[in-house]
Amino acid sequence: MWGRVGACPERSRSRRPPGGRSPTELPTHKPRRPRPTQTLPHEHSAPTLFMLLVLDVGNTNTVLGVFAQAAGDHAAESRPYEVLVANWRVATIATQTVDEYGVLFRNLFAMEKIEVKGIHGIVISSVVPPLDSTLRQVCERYFNTKPLFIEPGVKTGMPVLYENPAEVGADRIVNSVAAFEKYRGPCVVVDFGTATTFDCVSAKGEYQGGVIAPGLGISADALFENTARLPRVDIRKPARVIGSTTVGSLQSGLYYGYLGLVDGILERLLGEMGREATIVATGGLAALIGTGSKYIKHVDDFLTLDGLRIIWQRNTAAKPGREAASAKLSPASTAPAAKPLPGRKLRSR
Secondary structure (H helix, E strand, O other): OHHHHHHOHHHHHHOOOOOOOOOOOOOOOOOOOOOOOOOOHHHOOOOOOOEEEEEEEOOOEEEEEEEEEOOOOOOHHHOOEEEEEEEEEEEOOOOOOHHHHHHHHHHHHHHOOOOHHHEEEEEEEEOOHHHHHHHHHHHHHHOOEOOEEOOOOOOOOOOEOOOOHHHOOHHHHHHHHHHHHHHOOOEEEEEEOOEEEEEEEOOOOOEEEEEEEEOHHHHHHHHHHOOOOOOOOOOOOOOOOOOOOHHHHHHHHHHHHHHHHHHHHHHHHHHHHOOOOEEEEEEOOHHHHHOOOOOOOEEOOOHHHHHHHHHHHHHHOOOOHHHHOOOEOOHHHHOHHHOOOOOOOOOOO
């Protein structure tokens, strides 16, 4: 028995049990036909959203805002900018260099976790000419984008009836465009800035002109700087008109005196335009004065930013494809050779 089994060891190894394979042999499987891939609704990749940076450069402050595109089924290039995702107010300093402004803007973006590469358009309204070239270089160097400045020749969609349209400040046109778009006409925009401006828009959407008055801030500064014993006080609404202290008397005079100026001008403007005109306030002190006025119906803190967004879209709507959503510069246009000498600063006016 031993000799018969051991006589053919190779043959015994080749035998397989009834199951068809040896106990130590791993099973083999036929390759399965791949199933068609199915993408679940939540697995769709998020659409690319471009962002728009808007800047309103005033004599005292510069206001920045970032608008993101609204989500939708349309291509990213054709979706409008509608969502204000961040905004900041910084001091306007005409002597700051390109790099100083660039670092400031990049830091603001980092605080809000906004990617600089997501900016595909920049529009600027400026009433400080010495800063225009600086901001232009900031946009090209730090955002790789050519900015659109609000200036004569830019499509605003609003006829300007000023005797010399070039004299009208860019911010006044921007405010008027936004007010007519959002509230229709006739309307008056009161912008509380370094100067307080009253801008009138007709029922047909025409810029008619307006009024320029000294701002509340510089009016208070003139009082404090030209009096020896009057202290500098915060501008706020006092609890009562009759002040029982020097500080209270100053606050009452500043607040109610300026409120009288605003309502007095508005009363006369309404007499010329008609009582149906809508009064909209914006600017740094809009909430303070607007809530006390008997004529101001709306306080819109982001009116200027909305106006910049609207004008940007009107100037890019006719451009095809990516050009409508992006003013990105080519690498050749941002060559290092165009960089100004280090330490060079702009001259103040």
